[in-house]
Amino acid sequence: MSKAAAQIFKDEPLASTPFALGHAEANTCTTQRPDPALARIHLQFEGLGKTYRTEQGPVHALHDINLDIRHGEIFGIIGHSGAGKSSLLRTINRLEQATEGQLLIEGQNIAELDEQQLVKLRRRTGMIFQHFNLLSAKTVRENIELPLKVAGIPRGVRRRKVDALLALVGLYGKSETYPAQLSGGQKQRVGIARALVHDPEILLCDEATSALDPETTQSILRLLQEINQHLGLTIVLITHEMSVIRDICDRVVVLDKGRIVEQGHVWEVFGRPKHNTTQTLLAPLQHNLPADLAKRLTPQATWPDDAKVLALYFSGQQREPDLAALSNSLNGRVRLLDGGIERIQGHAVGRLVVAVEASPFTASELVQRVQAWVDRAEVLGYVAVV
Amino acid sequence: MSLLFERLWQGLLDTLLMVGLSSGIALLAGIPLAVFLVTSGRGGLFAAPRLNQLVGSVVNVFRSIPFLILMVALIPFTRLIVGTSYGVWAAVVPLSIAATPFFARIAEVSLREVDQGLIEAAQAMGCQRRHIIWHVLLQEALPGIIGGFTITVVSMINASAMAGAIGAGGLGDLAYRYGYQRFDTEVMLAVIVVLIALVTLVQFSGDWLAKRLNHR
Numbered sequence: 001m002s003k004a005a006a007q008i009f010k011d012e013p014l015a016s017t018p019f020a021l022g023h024a025e026a027n028t029c030t031t032q033r034p035d036p037a038l039a040r041i042h043l044q045f046e047g048l049g050k051t052y053r054t055e056q057g058p059v060h061a062l063h064d065i066n067l068d069i070r071h072g073e074i075f076g077i078i079g080h081s082g083a084g085k086s087s088l089l090r091t092i093n094r095l096e097q098a099t100e101g102q103l104l105i106e107g108q109n110i111a112e113l114d115e116q117q118l119v120k121l122r123r124r125t126g127m128i129f130q131h132f133n134l135l136s137a138k139t140v141r142e143n144i145e146l147p148l149k150v151a152g153i154p155r156g157v158r159r160r161k162v163d164a165l166l167a168l169v170g171l172y173g174k175s176e177t178y179p180a181q182l183s184g185g186q187k188q189r190v191g192i193a194r195a196l197v198h199d200p201e202i203l204l205c206d207e208a209t210s211a212l213d214p215e216t217t218q219s220i221l222r223l224l225q226e227i228n229q230h231l232g233l234t235i236v237l238i239t240h241e242m243s244v245i246r247d248i249c250d251r252v253v254v255l256d257k258g259r260i261v262e263q264g265h266v267w268e269v270f271g272r273p274k275h276n277t278t279q280t281l282l283a284p285l286q287h288n289l290p291a292d293l294a295k296r297l298t299p300q301a302t303w304p305d306d307a308k309v310l311a312l313y314f315s316g317q318q319r320e321p322d323l324a325a326l327s328n329s330l331n332g333r334v335r336l337l338d339g340g341i342e343r344i345q346g347h348a349v350g351r352l353v354v355a356v357e358a359s360p361f362t363a364s365e366l367v368q369r370v371q372a373w374v375d376r377a378e379v380l381g382y383v384a385v386v
Numbered sequence: 387m388s389l390l391f392e393r394l395w396q397g398l399l400d401t402l403l404m405v406g407l408s409s410g411i412a413l414l415a416g417i418p419l420a421v422f423l424v425t426s427g428r429g430g431l432f433a434a435p436r437l438n439q440l441v442g443s444v445v446n447v448f449r450s451i452p453f454l455i456l457m458v459a460l461i462p463f464t465r466l467i468v469g470t471s472y473g474v475w476a477a478v479v480p481l482s483i484a485a486t487p488f489f490a491r492i493a494e495v496s497l498r499e500v501d502q503g504l505i506e507a508a509q510a511m512g513c514q515r516r517h518i519i520w521h522v523l524l525q526e527a528l529p530g531i532i533g534g535f536t537i538t539v540v541s542m543i544n545a546s547a548m549a550g551a552i553g554a555g556g557l558g559d560l561a562y563r564y565g566y567q568r569f570d571t572e573v574m575l576a577v578i579v580v581l582i583a584l585v586t587l588v589q590f591s592g593d594w595l596a597k598r599l600n601h602r
């Protein structure tokens with residue numbers, strides 16, 4: 001947590017800034033975050049569909065979306081380009097109207113809101129964008145305070161609020177600059193501050209880090225996490241960077257051609273992607289076999305004493321890989337050739353590539369024997385022992 | 387010499403009056419017109435496609451009539467408004483009517499260039515339509531609108547020369563009567579110098595202001 005942010009959450013006077021209320025105590029001990037999957041339902045999609053009417057005919061962007069997103073959750077949406085991610089996100093603040101089914105926010109069907117109530121809903125729902133969408137003619141301060149200004153909040157209150165937010169996002173001293181003079185990361189911080197200015201309960205992020213370099217992405221993600229933890233916001237985010245989902249999301253939904261094809265905890269979906277789309281999306285996270293190894297690998301054993309190369313998959317279902325047990329069950333000299341284990345939400349997920357030499361068992365027998373200790377095992381081939 | 391100076395001075399004042407008034411009216415009427423043209427289209431903030439087409443066509447009609455013809459055609463209307471069809475004040479009417487659609491179309495282009503994402507962001511933050519027009523459309527397009535207004539003023543300086551035909555005076559009329567009809571090159575040159583200075587000054591101020599207000 002940045003120093004400025006720490007300041008915000010601890011200092012007494014800031015209790016007067018509404019967004020610190022209620023959350024301050026809960027966070028003085030920053031231990032394990034409770035599993036948001038157990039919290040109350042915040043957003044509930046019921047058979048939601050969206051069809052755009054265009055001159056070239058109807059475009060069916062979303063079909064039968066059933067989904068619930070819980071309070072305080074960081075919820076990811078992934079899918080190929082054109083899958084309907086933005087359409088789904090934009091139904092939440094009714095930038096797009098659902099054409100079928102409904103969306104309940106805290107039990108309220110948002111299709112029933114009139115103009116005034118819709119404005120209120122939008123003030124309770126912050127949104128940040130890939131290209132930041134800051135007003136170039138306004139300073140940082142004016143950008144952040146605009147949502148308050150149009151809501152008729154008096155000047156003094158606006159001023160304090162903006163100052164607190166500038167501190168929160170780490171942009172103190174930049175209040176009088178224009179967006180054009182800021183870096184991408186700074187612009188997104190302004191975007192975040194602007195989105196938070198009405199103390200929303202929901203934050204929508206449409207590819208919010210896609211225009212940023214990896215380092216800046218990390219800092220923005222940290223900021224989003226801080227916001228989620230300390231303000232208790234529900235965050236719904238779209239990204240094409242799987243690492244973003246892995247690093248900060250609780251649950252994820254995979255969209256394909258407007259339909260949900262997979263959803264669940266990130267470690268589940270990432271540990272054992274079932275649908276084709278998910279597998280292709282996750283491909284960048286998967287390590288391919290190192291080239292030198294791939295070259296030496298043969299599909300059949302050339303010599304009886306060739307080493308058998310196995311891939312062992314761990315999808316976080318069971319305990320962390322037990323090296324002694326693996327070695328015992330494989331019964332031979334086991335070399336670790338390649339691979340890695342990542343922890344996603346406390347689950348060990350990954351793949352290890354091992355070569356087994358001098359084992360009395362055949363490759364398929366090895367797969368059988370190791371079964372109990374891995375989520376899945378497969379024979380990759382054989383290499384000659386040199 | 388002093389006579390020449392006096393005539394030039396009077397011509398300049400007449401030109402400034404005609405151009406100033408008609409451009410001012412174009413500014414006041416043209417911006418709402420441009421905002422209407424941009425926001426009333428299909429899928430716009432105040433969607434009214436039929437009316438949008440109608441107004442668009444009217445604007446086009448006025449834009450396509452050459453100024454000299456427009457001025458003559460408008461004589462009855464001018465008389466109705468200012469009580470006379472002759473003189474500086476009578477020229478202001480057709481000049482304004484020519485300048486407004488001209489400026490509105492240029493301003494419209496600048497307004498259309500405002501990124502759709504900004505409008506969306508404004509909606510997402512709970513802005514109502516009037517807020518979007520004021521805080522997003524107009525303010526973001528301001529440098530472009532100022533550039534367009536500069537062009538309008540220069541065009542009106544041009545058009546006002548023709549207003550001599552209805553006895554409005556002004557620099558153009560001076561050059562025409564003395565320079566062309568009486569072969570008085572001295573007057574013509576003097577007028578050209580003043581006009582160049584005037585146009586340069588307008589263009590320079592416009593550019594300077596647009597640049598100052600552009601924070602992109």
Ligand SMILES: Nc1ncnc2c1ncn2[C@@H]1O[C@H](COP(=O)(O)OP(=O)(O)O)[C@@H](O)[C@H]1O
Nearest residue numbers: 052054059061080081082083084085086087088
């Ligand atoms: N305003 C719109 N009008 C018509 N079609 C649209 C509109 N917005 C999106 N679409 C279409 O809906 C589908 C889903 O788009 P979108 O939600 O933007 O996908 P994603 O964000 O996953 O790339 C695409 O086929 C897209 O062309």
Ligand SMILES: [Mg+2]
Nearest residue numbers: 085086087206
């Ligand atoms: Mg999108």
